[in-house]
Amino acid sequence: MISRILWRTYLAAFFVFLLGPVAFIALYSLNDAVYFQLPPPGLSLRWYGEFFDSRIFTRALKNTLLLSTTVTVICLLFAVPTAHLVVRGHFRGRELLNNLILSPLIMPGVVTGIAFLSAFGVLDIRDGFFRLTVAMTIFCLPFAVRAISASYHGLNRQAEEAARNLGATRLQTWCKVLLPQLRPGLMAGGVFIFVETVDNFSINVFLADRASKTLPIAAYEHIRDFDDPTVAAMATLLSIVTIALVALMDRLVGLDRFIGQK
Amino acid sequence: MSDGVHLQDIGKDYDTVTAVDQVALDLPKGTLLTLLGPSGCGKTTVLRMIAGFVDPSRGKIVLDGTDVTRVPPEKRGTAMVFQNYALFPHMTVFDNVAFGLRLRRQKRAAIANKVKAALDLVHLADFAKRYPAELSGGQQQRAALARCLVIEPRVLLLDEPFGALDRHLRESMQTELRKLQQQLAITTVLVTHDQQEALALSDYVAVMNRGRVEQFGPPREVYDRPRSRFVADFMGVSNVLAGRVRVHGEGRIFEATGYGAFRLSENGTEGEGDALLALRPDALRLDPEGLPGVVHFSALTGAHYVCEVRLDAGGELTLNLPRSDPRSAPGSRINVSADPAEAVILPA
C-alpha cells in the first residue's frame, strides 16, 4: 500500500519535473512585470507584443521558417533514396554506409559547427542562409533516414511481389505500393527535421551571419543582453507549434506506433 | 510446346547450397498441381521460380508454349496468392482487385465490371469498400484470390494459402477453391505441407524432398503406391517394416523381423531380397489366422479408433478399428493380418 503511494508520487513528480519548464515559461510569458515576481503582479500579453514588434525577432522568425521548410523538403528528398539503399541495397559496405549516414548523430554539435565553419571559410562561402541550409540538411539526414528506414522495415515485402506478379514494373510498384506505405515515416521524419532545424543552436551559431540569424540565436543574444520575458513569449509560441505538430503526428500516424518502431 | 506449365530440369543454387535440383514437371492446361513436402524441401522456391521472383540456376520454365525463364515477374502473366495474402494495406478491396487491371490500362467501366464479377465469384461483393485490416482471415484470402482471378492469369499460384486459417474455415475454403478452379479451368500450382489438402484438391501431386521431386502422379497413385520410404512416411503410412521378400509356394511373402510373415499380392513384380513393407493403418484388419498381439493404446479420431498393437513376436503396429468394436479397448488380445492388395513393397 505504502509502496503504491510512493510509486504514484514518484510518477507524478516525474511528470511535474518534465512538464514544469514548458508550463512555467508559458505562465511567465503572461507576467506583466519585467522581472520574476511572486506572486505575479498581473496578466498581460505585452511580451508577445514586444516579440512581434522587435525587428530582430520577426526577422529571425522569418529566417527560421524559411530555413526549416527548405531543409525539410531537401532532406526528405535526399533521405528517401538513401533509406531505400540502406534497407534494400545489395552491395558490400551497406552497413558501413548506414553508419556513416548516421554519424552526425554522435558528433558533438559544436565540433560539426566549427568543421563547417572551417570548410566554408576555405571555400569562401559567405552566404549565411546557404551555409545553414547545407549544414542542417546534413545534420538532419540521419533523423529522416532512420524514420523512413523504420517504415521500410515494417513493410510486407510480399505486397511488393504481389504487385510485380500482377503486372507492375519496379518503378510502378515503388510509386503505387511502397511510397504510400512510407507516409508515416515521411511524416515523422519531416516533423523531426522541421523541429530540429527550428531548434538548433550549437551548429547554427557558428554559421549564421547578421542577416540569417535564427530564433534560438536571437533568443540567446537577447538573454545574454537583457532580462525580460520576451524570450518566454517566443518559447511559448514555439512550444505551441511543437505541441500542434506532435498532436498532428499522433492523429495521422499514432504516436505509440511511431515510437514502438524504434 | 503445348499449353500448360512445363518445368524442364530446373534447379537453384544459393552459394554452395542446392535448394532445388532437377525438377521436371509437365502440367496440362486447366489442371491443378500440388507441390507437397516438408518445410525447406524447395517447394516454395519452385513456385517463386515460376512466378519469376527467383531466377533458376539451370533449366527452363515454359508457360503456355512461351519460354519465360528470363522474363521479369510482371510480364509472365502468373498470379499468386501469397501465404499472408499480401493485400495492399493502403487500398480498399476494390482497389486491390482493380490493381492489375489498371496496370493493363483497361477502360474504367470494364474495370468496374470485372472487379464486380470477381468479387461476386468469391462472395465479397459487399466488402468492396473495406480495407484489408477490416476483413477476417477468410475474407482476406478471398480478396487475394479475386485479385488474381480478375487478370485471367495463365497460371494461378498458391503459396500455402490455407495455412493461416482455422481448420473449419480451411476445409470450406479448400472446397470453394477447387470448385472455382474446375469451373474456370484455370491452370494452378499450389504449395502445401498438408497431405490431406494435396489429396483433396489436386489433379497431380509432386512430393518433394531435399530439393528434388520424389514422386509425381495423380493423388491416388501417390497415395496407394508410394515409391520411397519418404513418400510413404509423408503420405501417412505409419507402419514401415524392414525384412525380405521370399517366394513361398505359389505366391510370395514378406518376412518382417520381429513381426512374422505377410502375404503379398499375386501381381507384384518385386524379386526376392531385402526390402521394406509399407502398411497404412487401414490396410490392416482383424483376422483369426493373423499375427497375435495385445492392444496397448487407443485413441478415438472420429469414425474409428487408432490402436497401437504390440505383437507377441515383439514388433508394434498401428491399425484402425471401428468405433463400435469392443476390441479397440487397451488390453484386448487380437490377431492382425494385412490386405495383400494394399501392402506396398519399397526399396530397402
Add this chain to the structure above:
Amino acid sequence: MRISQLLLGFPAALILSVLFGAYAVFFAVGLLTAVPNTADVAGPVTLDNYARFLFEPSYLAILWRTLWLSTLLAVLTAVLGYPVAYFIARTPSSFLRRFMLGALVVTMLAGSVSRAYSWLVILGNRGLINSFLLWTGLTDKTVPLVYNELGVSIALVHFLLPFFVLTVFGAIKNLPTSLEESARNLGAGRARVMAKIVIPLTFPAIAGGLAIVFSLAMSAFVFPLVLGGGRVRLLSNFIYDQVFVAFDRPFAAAVSLIFLVVALTALMLLTLLQNHTRRLAAGGFGGKGA
C-alpha cells in the same frame, strides 16, 4: 540494378563527401597555427596544438570533468527514467500512455534555448524556487542553483530523460508479458521479476539508451552556456571559447579531434557492452536469434 543503385546512392554520396570534406578541412586546420589578432591560420604543419592540450593539466581537467559529469548524468537519467518507461509500457490505460508519451515527445522537441531560459528563471537567484523559499521563510539567503554544476545538471537530466525513456520503452513493450506472468506464477515477487526478468532482458536497450544520453551529455553546449554563466567549463564550451574568444581555430580543431576520439572510444565501449548483453538476453530466449 547496378545503375539504379548508383543513382540512388548519389544523394548519400553528396552528403557524405561534404560532411567528411568539412571534417577533413577542419582537422587539417588543427595542424596549423593561428595568426595572432586575426581569424587567419598559417603554417608550418605542427602537432603543437595537440601537445598544448595534452600536457596542460588545467585543460585535461576539463576533459575529465566532462567525461565524469556525462557518466554521472547518464546513470542518473537511467535510474530515474527506467521505472517510468516500465510504467508507460505496462499501464493498461491507453489515455495515460498517450499522455505520457506525448509529454516526453513534446519535451524532447521543445527548444533547447527556450528550456535553458526557463530553467534560468526557475532556478535563478531571483527565480521561482528562491522566491518561494524566501517567501515561505525556509531560508533567508538565496540558494545558488544556477551558474554552477548543479543548475547545469538539473537542466541536463531534464533534457536527457525523454531520450532514455523513449529508447527503453520500446524494448519493454516488446517484451512478452507472459514472461513476467510466468515468473509471478512460479512464485517470484514484483521486485524479483523486475531484477531477474525485466531488467536483464531489456539490458541491451538500457545500454543503448545509456550510449545515447552519454553522448548527448558529452556534447551538451547550450545548457552549460546559458546556465553555467561561464563558470561551468565543459569541453564544448571550451572549444567554443577558443573560436570566439581566443580566435584560435587551429587549437579548437585539435581539441575537437581529441574530444571526438575520447567520445567515440567511450561509445564503442558502450556498444560492446550492448552487443555482449544482447547475446546474453538472446540466450535467455533459448538461444533464439543469437
